[in-house]
Amino acid sequence: MAASSSASPATLHDVARDAGVSLATASRSLNGSTRKVNEDYRQRVLAAAARLNYSPNFSAQAVAKGSTSTVALLVSDIADPYFSSIAAGVIRAAEAQGLIVTMAVTERSTERELELVRALRGQRPRVMILTGSRSDGSTSQAALIAELTAFARTGGRVVLISQEGLPFGTVVVDNYLGARALANSLVAAGYRRFAAVCGERALVTSRDRLAGFADGLAEHGIAIHPDHVVRGEFTRDGGFEAAAALIAGGLDQVELVFAVSDVMAIGAMSALREAGIDVPGDIAVAGFDDIDTARDVTPALTTVNIPLADLGRRAVELALSDATDVTDVTDQVIRVETRVILRASSPPR
Amino acid sequence: MAASSSASPATLHDVARDAGVSLATASRSLNGSTRKVNEDYRQRVLAAAARLNYSPNFSAQAVAKGSTSTVALLVSDIADPYFSSIAAGVIRAAEAQGLIVTMAVTERSTERELELVRALRGQRPRVMILTGSRSDGSTSQAALIAELTAFARTGGRVVLISQEGLPFGTVVVDNYLGARALANSLVAAGYRRFAAVCGERALVTSRDRLAGFADGLAEHGIAIHPDHVVRGEFTRDGGFEAAAALIAGGLDQVELVFAVSDVMAIGAMSALREAGIDVPGDIAVAGFDDIDTARDVTPALTTVNIPLADLGRRAVELALSDATDVTDVTDQVIRVETRVILRASSPPR
DNA sequence: CTGTTAGCGCGTTCAA
């Protein structure tokens, strides 16, 4: 008996031999779409497979068939609840179709994103889903589009979850309208003096939300003083630091701080708390996304709901919908509704 | 010119032809570990590859080499911050090694877990990492072990993040000791009357933490009244409902509620708040895990820190450490330290 | 150092 040296997995060949049938018959019994195999043989093959603990080699299947069952998912940061909720939706939808999900993390770097897309192409995934705000002006952007286009041209499906405008299937969140609706609701609740905590200027998501919010206020003749618009990283800590800067700069009579994401809003709330400022007693806060924890912080966070898991699900559906007719559908867009959620962090005043 | 019908990706063969060299030379230029290729040729191959937008086919490479660069990761729920933080650690460590991560979600079902492990074997991953509490007594457990053993026997590495005891590499969190230390700290802070919010009885993690907590109290002659131990799903909502049951059953003079996970603790805090019970004024709360949001809820949550991202990183390291010498190391165990973090949800009394 | 050739594990034609 050989030593404990690792044996290699049983192959289809082994199964066929063990069952006393041909390779082709074994293949057909184990996978063959339309089964046209004698039931006796089938059973013998199945038994042999079980006996040998056979597991089909996906790589070999992919090479033989010329296609995989893989969905590649690119996120900025999987520990961020925004992305992890979307990922949950993607994975659930993919698994329902028998697809495997591979995941890569850009850590919010557009260069890294490009690298990863390049690498991911090697997997020959059926679908590539990119999530995370586009940031324009980056030098990688053109290269990224080229890479994605090359992928799409060779039969791959690309779906973006973010902003429209790129020539690929896109699941779009109407950040502008959502933020404008939020502004309107907050004005209706009696707020008049606002500050904003934003991400970096190039981030389209952040920019759209700020613009929507500002325009919503403008409808009521309200403007945010430029000193009251502070920027930081698009993370919890970024929100914390931006809010700290805001506090240091003097809050004047600001009544409500709008953060362009819940994650930033939660960071901002922590900063306010640490500065001894009561929320919402001294100052109210609102965010955007409606991540799970938005309802669990105290006070519960006013925000704009996005059906995050749905985003992921619909991205998969969009990708899989039109395997045919790729000509015109390439730039298909699904628009997802947002909904203002008023909670205790912005009581009527 | 052909229609817009999707062309197939350029192959190595195409590149070789375009560069005017042999297949082997092209292969060596593009991947060959120890480069022993004339620089002129190399450049020509690289240029051809760029021109044709060549991307190596990982599946074909895997078939030819007989091994992949894949890490398969199994989690209970990627939207749960506990798992998403671990996943972040796994992905970061894997990407640093040039490995691709595939992810599957069990949705806390042991049957589903078994199915997925079976399916994942088809990928021939180098490593399979399972996270999530073992739950004993499940009928799938034996089959799961068999499946994992088969995988390990054919050269795969298995690493569990959870409880030790299974014959695979394991990253172990000392739940028992951590909970006991927490109990001691809370008694030192002046608490005497406790309730516990737990997961289902079969979940080893939940059980270990409860046992540690109870034993820690016992050192001080304190016991938790059986009526004050409530159970629910190992989720935020499970914590909410368990706490609601606790409230309905009468809190008597309970001073602190210990939830066996932060996620449950946060659910419990919401239930308490909704019942008009002030935390920590009326009743204190403590959790376990130290997920990111633990510090952002109000009051900030007392808990036991686990270095979650590190868990993932160390699991990858453990898996990759001993490709040799598989005999004795198979059941290698890495023990991770925990640390009590007292926060505002359990002020001294 | 280069090119030729034989596989890797499997799907799928094509005859039988």
Added chain:
DNA sequence: TTGAACGCGCTAACAG
């Protein structure tokens, strides 16, 4: 229906 043979894209001997 079944089986033999070829090919998928690539790596790794082997020979030049």
